[in-house]
Amino acid sequence: MNIARDSDIVELDGPPEFEYGQKVRSRLNIRNDGTFPGKEIGEVLVKKGDEGYVVSIGTFLQQFYIYGVDFVAQGRIVGMKRRELAAVEAFQAETQEAV
Template identity: 55%
Template sequence: MGLGREQEVEIRKPPQFMPGERVRATRHVKNDGTYPGKDVGENLVRKGDEGYVRDIGTFLQQFYIYAVEWIDRGTVVGMRARELTSLDDVAASGTAGRAATTDFSERPGL
């Protein structure tokens, strides 16, 4: 009988997305009551919306939370990696989504 808690500690690995990276939502995201000025249950992000990662934080010392600015909506919403796919990879490689983990050895200062 498990607690339904995710076992993987995501922050042991590098983030999947970096600030400035263009992303697309893979799921609808509704307000759970933590987004100010919106009703509980109101749509914050729709599947297919495109935006840019502005910042990276953590939650429960386990997960990365990506602050994504959704340009068409004029909002910034915290998103999990499983709710996003990179569009920068699509433009560079012509494939959908991120095929492998990011290699940080080529990025100075990281």
């Protein structure tokens, strides 16, 4: 069997999938795993389809990129993995700067 697990993937071999300021959408409901202060473990932080903007890019376990996404409507910044996000539209930083 060819089962892919998160532990088998090393994203840091390439560049981040998303850029600072890029608008993204949550592909899943995201629950507090205990790392989000002020919310109960298991409480939904972000619902599938919620949109936000990448405000930080970090790493986790020298393996994954973690994107800090500001979900403005929810009033919170949530750390998310690439597989939990989708680009809302192609990022055009160069085009926006030229205008």
